Amino acid sequence: MKPPGTTSLTRRYSARQGLDQRPRFSRRRRLAKPGRERRLRIVNYIGSKRSRLSFLERHILEFSSPETSWSFFDVFAGTGAVGRHFKRLGFRVISNDIQRYSYCLNRAYIGISQAPAFGNLARTLSTSLDPAPDEAADVVLGYLNQLSGVGGFVYRHYCLGGTLGGPFPRQYFTDENGKLCDAIRLQIEQWRQDDLISDDEYFYLLASLIEAVDKVANTASVYGAFLKRVKPSARKSLKLEKLEIIPSQKTHQVYQQDGNPLARSVACDILYLDPPYNQRQYATNYHVLETIARYDSPALRGVTGLRDYAHQKSDFCYKSKALKSLEDLIQNAKARYVFLSYNSEGLMSEQDVISLMKRYGKAELRQEAHRRFRADLNRENRRYRADQVIEYLFCLEKLA
Ligand SMILES: C[S@@+](CC[C@H](N)C(=O)[O-])C[C@H]1O[C@@H](n2cnc3c(N)ncnc32)[C@H](O)[C@@H]1O
Numbered sequence: 001m002k003p004p005g006t007t008s009l010t011r012r013y014s015a016r017q018g019l020d021q022r023p024r025f026s027r028r029r030r031l032a033k034p035g036r037e038r039r040l041r042i043v044n045y046i047g048s049k050r051s052r053l054s055f056l057e058r059h060i061l062e063f064s065s066p067e068t069s070w071s072f073f074d075v076f077a078g079t080g081a082v083g084r085h086f087k088r089l090g091f092r093v094i095s096n097d098i099q100r101y102s103y104c105l106n107r108a109y110i111g112i113s114q115a116p117a118f119g120n121l122a123r124t125l126s127t128s129l130d131p132a133p134d135e136a137a138d139v140v141l142g143y144l145n146q147l148s149g150v151g152g153f154v155y156r157h158y159c160l161g162g163t164l165g166g167p168f169p170r171q172y173f174t175d176e177n178g179k180l181c182d183a184i185r186l187q188i189e190q191w192r193q194d195d196l197i198s199d200d201e202y203f204y205l206l207a208s209l210i211e212a213v214d215k216v217a218n219t220a221s222v223y224g225a226f227l228k229r230v231k232p233s234a235r236k237s238l239k240l241e242k243l244e245i246i247p248s249q250k251t252h253q254v255y256q257q258d259g260n261p262l263a264r265s266v267a268c269d270i271l272y273l274d275p276p277y278n279q280r281q282y283a284t285n286y287h288v289l290e291t292i293a294r295y296d297s298p299a300l301r302g303v304t305g306l307r308d309y310a311h312q313k314s315d316f317c318y319k320s321k322a323l324k325s326l327e328d329l330i331q332n333a334k335a336r337y338v339f340l341s342y343n344s345e346g347l348m349s350e351q352d353v354i355s356l357m358k359r360y361g362k363a364e365l366r367q368e369a370h371r372r373f374r375a376d377l378n379r380e381n382r383r384y385r386a387d388q389v390i391e392y393l394f395c396l397e398k399l400a
Pocket residue numbers: 045046047048049050075076077078079080081082096097098099102257258259260274275276277282283313314315316
């Protein structure tokens with residue numbers, strides 16, 4: 001089904017293209033095929049823009065009329081859904097997030113543009129087979145999937161078998177899945193230490209593990225708590241799957257840094273901001289994925305087994321700091337266009353944001369309403385005020 005307003009926007013966009021002879025992104029040629037958003041395999045993530053990609057694409061292209069050489073900087077990348085989409089559209093993507101699990105996902109999906117060959121490793125694992133590059137990942141993932149479980153950090157701290165009898169029994173995973181996760185994680189690290197895999201291959205495997213683990217996590221949706229009973233999806237066996245690699249001739253960059261200082265130093269054409277919009281810190285909601293990504297045996301505390309996250313707290317999660325932090329980004333960004341995704345339930349008000357943006361150039365607000373999903377009502381027992389949320393896209397063309 002066509003999103004509302006598509007026809008007139010497309011017409012306006014084409015008309016603009018007709019006036020200007022520079023090579024530009026053609027919306028008709030590049031527009032995501034119907035269903036693509038739903039097919040995108042992705043970690044179940046708070047604030048994921050997986051289902052808002054058409055909205056973002058439509059307004060970002062319409063507002064900025066980008067050229068094919070342009071760069072797109074996704075400062076708060078999360079799962080990388082937006083960066084992946086704009087990479088697919090042909091942009092040079094720069095991706096960043098403060099969390100390590102996010103870095104792993106983006107390092108794989110944004111940083112890798114052709115299927116890794118696993119040259120050394122695939123030959124070592126399969127003596128009778130010299131796999132073609134597109135089959136190599138199958139061989140390597142198949143090998144990892146059939147490893148025998150090991151009682152490592154995940155089993156000892158996040159599974160019932162490893163924690164029962166201690167002060168804080170936890171059940172984020174079944175014992176079998178926790179042990180298999182440990183075995184796979186240890187093997188990936190060993191291969192890296194032995195120089196049997198490249199950096200691309202290392203992050204490809206970690207991204208596949210993070211996605212696989214999230215599918216069998218015994219949580220309602222985030223890792224702020226685990227369920228007492230093992231839910232049906234958590235009973236399934238952990239299984240690494242091949243990643244969908246997005247081919248591209250361009251050089252993409254991936255960072256794991258605080259977005260504010262980074263945006264001062266990295267120049268781009270389009271700066272895309274999708275910061276946290278409420279008090280919930282991502283570091284606390286995804287701490288288990290963070291520990292699996294790092295595998296650094298941190299000290300854990302309390303019932304949920306939270307790791308220290310002092311260095312990963314986001315200013316956007318505080319009403320008193322969010323607007324100041326946004327101004328710092330906008331003022332210092334080395335970008336022609338700035339886009340901010342936000343919604344009607346965020347800590348910053350629509351009025352405050354638009355007034356701020358108008359101080360730095362030509363600003364507009366695009367929006368669409370969407371109905372709240374049932375799952376949102378139950379997540380962490382939260383109750384929301386309205387049964388619809390307005391998705392905002394603040395658009396700014398910065399004054400030179
Ligand atoms: C709303 S989510 C982004 C969702 C993403 N667009 C997607 O579709 O998956 C916000 C992200 O900002 C990250 N974040 C929070 N504070 C940050 C900071 N100071 N610098 C960089 N990333 C930060 C969080 O880790 C989280 O992944």
